[in-house]
Structure formats: C-alpha cells, structure tokens
Amino acid sequence: MADADPLIVVDDLTVGYDERVILEHVSFSVARGEVFVILGGSGSGKSTLLKHMIGLYPPLEGRVVIDGRDLTAAEGDERRDILKGIGVMYQSGALFGSMTLAENVRLPLEEYTALPAAAIDLVARMKLELVGLEQFSGHLPAEISGGMQKRAAIARAMALDPPILFLDEPSAGLDPITSAELDALILRLRRALGMTFVIVTHELPSIYAIADRVIMLDKRTRGISAVGDPRVLRDESDDAYVRQFFRREAEAAAA
C-alpha cells in the first residue's frame, strides 16, 4: 500500500539536536489516504521525527518529500506552498492565546486566500462545526477545556483543507470518551475528504481503532524496529520488544 502511491517519503533521515543524534538513517513512506501512526516508547524520537517531517527543524542528513516536492531543500515561496498543503495539530494545541477560536481558524484563510470576509467567517464556523465547537467560536483558548483546544487546533489545521494532517499526541491527557470521539472524527475526515493522517501516539486502543499502518521507533537502535498493521505486529512480530509493546507488558514480564 505504501509504495503504490506515496504522498510522503522520508528518505534516509538522520535527526537530532546539535550533536545529539536521535534517529539514524530512517526511511519510510506514507500512502495517499492512509492513517499512519508513529509510535515508540518515551524518548524514542516520535515527536522529533514529526517536527522534522513538517520542516520545523532541518535534518542532519536525508530529506522529506511531500507530494513529490522536497521540503528539506525548499525555500521561500516553494516552501510556503508545500506547507500550505499540510496541517499540524501540536500536542498542546498551540492555539494563539490572544485570538478567539474563530479568529484562530480564520488566520490561515486570511493569509492565504482572497475570500471576502463574510466567506472566511463562514468557512471558519463550518470548520469549527466539523469538530463540534461552533457554539464556542467566540471563546478564547484559555476559556475552554484541553480536549476542546485540541479539537479547535484540528479545525485550524484543516482551515485550508490540506490533504495531509499531522497530529502530535492527539489523545494525550483526554478522557476515553473524548479520545474515542477524536478517533471517530479522524476516520470521518478520512472518509469524507480522503485526507492522509500522520499521527504520533502511544494510545493502543486508538491505534487499533484508526491506524492502517504503524512504524515503531526504538531508541536502542535509533531506528525503526517494525512497520505494518498493528494487529499483525501484535500477534506475529518476531521482535520481542514489539510484541511486548503491543500487548502492553512490562519489561520483566516479557523477559
């Protein structure tokens, strides 16, 4: 599935901060319309990989190609153009604190489109309705709960209808019901809009519910220890650590 029509190609990527290498020579691809999950234990480099995939940090080596265009080498307008095609939801939501939810969603529309104000307003309210927050459009981020902030951040990430959404730990800190609602939202968006999702998480129920494929990062090898369908990996992986991870067993139990 991955190689047939790759939308994102991560090619021989080495990432880290300053001199500290976190992942070495990582390569994989994400297919169009796929829900792709990056998982791994704490400190394995999941969020770091995501930050490099969205171009926040330059990799030490390798490149990230999004829809045929090299994000790593792109600059100026080309880079803006590639970034316009992706939406990002950060772990904390990262909504602009001085703006209401509607203003947060309106911002990318105001910056990138020539739509009249009334149209922008309507699109913003529609996006908020999609995540069930239309009645909170005038609230500031600080006035709503953490789960709502995450949903509002998804609405903002979707403002320009990007074909790809990156989500960093969408269900961390959410109650099971809100978390399940978020999963349902992701599946609904994928079905309705054919979006591709790259999600960093280690919520196993959520992974089984939504992931087409996962890659698992391993901090011991600073690389990928498994790629594939999460259920298959759970039952059939040759790697004891991978099976242990999916079965949620403590280290001692597997040994």
Next chain:
Amino acid sequence: MASCAVSDLPDGRRVIALAGRLDAASVPSIWDPVHRALDDAPARPVTVDAAEVESCDGAGIALLVDLASHARAAPVEVVRMRPDVDTLYRQFDLARLEHDLDPPPKPLGVVPEIGRATYRVSRDLAEMVSFVGALAAALAYAIAHPASVRWRDVWRICEGVGADALPIVALISFLLGLILAFQSAVPMKRFGAEIFVADLLGLSVLRELGPLMTAILLAGRSGAAFAAEIGTMTVNQEVDALTTMGLDPVRFLVTPRIIAALLMTPLLTLFANLVALAGGALTMETFQIPLVTFFKELDSAVDITDFMAGWAKSFVFAFLIAAVGCMRGLQTSAGASAVGDSATRAVVSGIILLVIADGIFAYLYFVLDI
C-alpha cells in the same frame, strides 16, 4: 524504635542483630553505631541478622542495602529477613546502586569555560545578525505591501506601548524636571543666575533626558513585555504553529510590534519633554521666576534643532528596544524560567543598546555641529 546489638562469635564472625521498625524516624539513631561496628573490625566477616526487624520503609531498606554493599576487606551478608522485608530488599540491584550512574558533570577548566563562553557570544552575535537580516526583509515587505501588515495587532500593541505608558511616563518626567530644576536652581541662586535654569533644563531635557528616559521606561515596560509575550508563544509552540502554516514569525509577530513602537515612542517623548519642562517651571515658581519669564527664557535658549536632535533619537531608540525585545522572545528556550530569562535579557540588552546608540548620537552631533 530500632536497636542494634553487636556480638563476636568464636569463629571470628561478627554478628550485628537489628531489631524493631527500621524507618526514617529510627534509622538515624542506629546508622552510625552499625557502621562503626563494620569499620572497627574490617577483616572480620559480618552477618547482619535482620530476623527481629518488624518492618522497613525506604530508609530502613537503604540501611540494609548500604550494609550489604559496604566496601571493606571481609564480606557482609544480610540474613534472615522476614518475607515482606525480603521482597522490598530484593527490588534493588546492589551492583547498580554502588555508585551514582549519572554523576553531575565535572566543572570545566578555565580554558574550556572561556571557549564555551566565546562560542555562546559568537552564536548570539550570529543570531543577532540573521535576525537583523530577517527583520530588514520583513520591514521592506511591510513597506512595499502595507496591506499585509496586521494593523489590528498594531493598534492593540500601540495601546499597550503608548496609551498605557502615559501615566508612568508623566510621573517620571514630571519628577525628573522638578528635581533637575531644583538641584540646579539652588547653587545657581548663589550667583543670582537661577533664570538660566530654564536654559539648562530646556537643553538637557529636549536633547538628552526626554528621549532617553522615555526609552528606558519603554525598555522596562514594552521591551520586557514583547520578550515575555513572544517567549510564551514560543514555549506554547504557537511560533512553531505559525512556521508550519508557512507564516514568517518575524513578519507576523515582530513587524507589528516594531511599527507600534515606532509610532508611539516619539509621541511619548514629546509628552515626556512637555511634562518635564512643566515640572521644571513649577519648581522655578518657588524661586520667584514666573511662568512667563521661564518660558520666554526657554524660548530664547533652545531652538527647533535642539528639539529635532533629541526627537530623532526616539525613533532609533524605539526600533532598538522593540527589535531586541522581540529577538529575545523568539530565542526563548524550554523550561519554566525561560520566559523570565528572556524578559530580563531583553531589558538588559535594550538598555545597553540605548546607551551605545546615545553615545553614537552624541559623537555624530558633535562632529556635525548640531
């Protein structure tokens, strides 16, 4: 309570019998005696008999672990622990506890420290240069495309930088004028020259103190506020969010603040000049110099060049303070103290830059005979 009894067996073995509850309250009283018993006879094998130990908390287990892993010539063994104490005890791997596996880094020598500090300073300078470049590009873009500036943000920031600063600027300038006039009037009165206080005040306030005091207040209020605001946005990943939206944080966050500072600081400086002179005039009233006389003397002593020489500085000061405040905000790292550090650095760097710029102005005006 805990107790320990030491006895020596005929075979040369020493037995330390521990008893009672080994917890944080009781362990301190037996820690030293037990260790003395070990150290007194380093060549004797020691058996720690824990049969009478009723219970243990973290401190109690630490005592047992410490005894078992004590470095000495003859071995130490801990025996006859109750099952629950034994379970607690067996959680720990003695070999891994022998020494700190992640000791604090050793302090560097003088030379490496100097090298590191030099590297930090040069990196800071390089960041400053690239920030100046990005800022110049963003400002040029704003001038070429005024519609791209987020004017709503500019007006909101203007309110904070300008209108909200009025009371404090008024108070400080008024007191400055008042004090300056008083301090100079007293000695000048001895020569009957108190009327020339108007000349002194006019020149010093318009050319130097008005713009400088306003700028210092701005550095403390708005420079720190810019750094804290943008720093918090950096910590909350809001700046990352802007970047991944393809929006340049410099254009989006810095440009409105610089424009607001450039619009407001010269106005505040005008206001500060006026209030300081009013303060001076009021003082001179008490020295029997009427307002009319004071302002007439002022009018003859200062001209439009003096005023413009001071006022021109306020634009440069505004730019420096706003730019350095925003730069420190964008440089904010992670951690609870990061935003506070950025605000402090914004104020310190702002004031240093102000003084340097003011020195350059003084030299330029001297050379140009302004």
